[in-house]
Amino acid sequence: MKKTLIASAIAAATFSGSALAQMDMSASELAAKMDSMPQVYGNIQLVVAHSDVENGESELGHYDNGSTIGVKHDHVLAPGITGFFKAELEFDADQKAGNGGLNAFDEAYIGVRGDSFGQIWVGSDDSTYESAIDEIANYYEYASLNLSNDNYYDTGEGDLIQYSSPSFGGLQLHGAVQVNGDGDNNGEKSYPYQLAATYAVDAFELAVAMDSNDGDFAYSSDTDLSVNNENTYGVRGSYTAGDLRVTAQYQTRKDVGDVWGLFGGYSMGANTFALSYEFAEADNTNAETSTITAQALHNLSDNMYVYVEGYLNNADSGAADVDTTDLAIGGVYYF
Structure with a gap:
């Protein structure tokens, strides 16, 4: 060979x-x-993780953590106007037996951006609400315990038409609508939408957003049922001072609950350290869940890094109080 x-x-x-x-x-x-x-890019992400449930089972596994290969390109359509596309596919790098190669889908979209009108793109991508509000969960590599994605917003990342305005003195407006036709999932038309506004000045960022949750299913998944079609509202504030970044975020959805989180990250040369706390309280049942997450990451080079992440989760339903502890050790090579 x-x-x-x-x-x-x-x-x-x-x-x-x-x-x-x-x-x-x-x-x-x-x-x-x-x-x-076109630019070809990709990564291999591997992780060894151990999970221990109080008075329950413990589990050790070697997993693929989202390895992808992608292609992207842009070109000038006219002075000040650029057309672009991106396609990203997933594969499992952790085991060979039964591996189908490129076997999953992450992102694919086309769009146009201009100096005067902003950017519009169509396809599958991180949603407007997620990009504006949900920073804490998206920061971590393994993210085994993610409270904010537990039924707090579910419009999904597929079939989206998204728009971001130019910056007006640091203020940007964002919107997205998901077009679900008769042939999608349960065969019922729906048009969930998201709205967001972000403001950045010097070291401070503020974001507010809402998700209408009007679809019957979380359309980025074939199985996840939406809880209801009540709106989700979220707010995030972030402050960056040199190598230090701190973030606070809050989300609420009627008949689901409230979730808030605090995050701090600090870089020291090739090393980055992060710590966060998240707390969620469910409506109607008054169940409470909290998660402490810590990460230490070391950049071996411009293309490779390793990390350790630990998660301590407490779930108190009133009838039971259960602690779950996770430890993940991983490495990523990207180009």
Whole structure:
């Protein structure tokens, strides 16, 4: 197999050299040609995690943590207007038996952005609400215990039309609508939407957002049922001072509950340390859940890092009070 790869590489190099010679391409023309080509990127994410449930079972596993390969590209449509696309697919890097290769889907969208009108894009991507509010859960690598995604918003990340305005002195407006037709999931048309406003000045950021949750299902999943169609409201404030960043966020949804969290992260050279606390209280049942998460991350190079994350979760339903402890050790190589 190695000999085949070497022979293929030699043949490709020979062909490329002769082709360039025939085209008599200059260095600047070659550079322009390369710049016009799509960018291929990807990563392999592996993690070993141990979970221990009080008075229950413990589990140790070696997992893929979201390995992906993607392609993206943009080009100038007209002065000040750029067209762009991105497609990202997932694969499992942790085991070979039964592995189907590229077997899952993450993001895919096309769009247009301009200096004067902002950006509009269509397809599957992180939603407007998630990007504006849900910073804490999205920061961590393994994120085994994520309170804010527990029925607090569920419009999903697929079939979206999204828009972000230009910055008006630090203020940006954002919106998204999900178009679910007769043939999607349960065959019932619905148009869930999200609205958000973000304001950034100097080191401070403020975001407010809402999710209408009008779909009957969480449309980024085939199985997750939506709890209701009550609106979700969220607010986030963040402050960055050099290598220090602190964030506070709050979300609420009628007949579901309230969840809030505090986060702090600090970088020291190649090392980054993070600590957060999240607390959720359910409506009607008064069940309470809290999670403390800590991370230490070390950058080995510009393309590789390793990390340790620990989670301590307490779930008090009134009838039972259960602690769950998770420890994750992982590594990521990306290009």
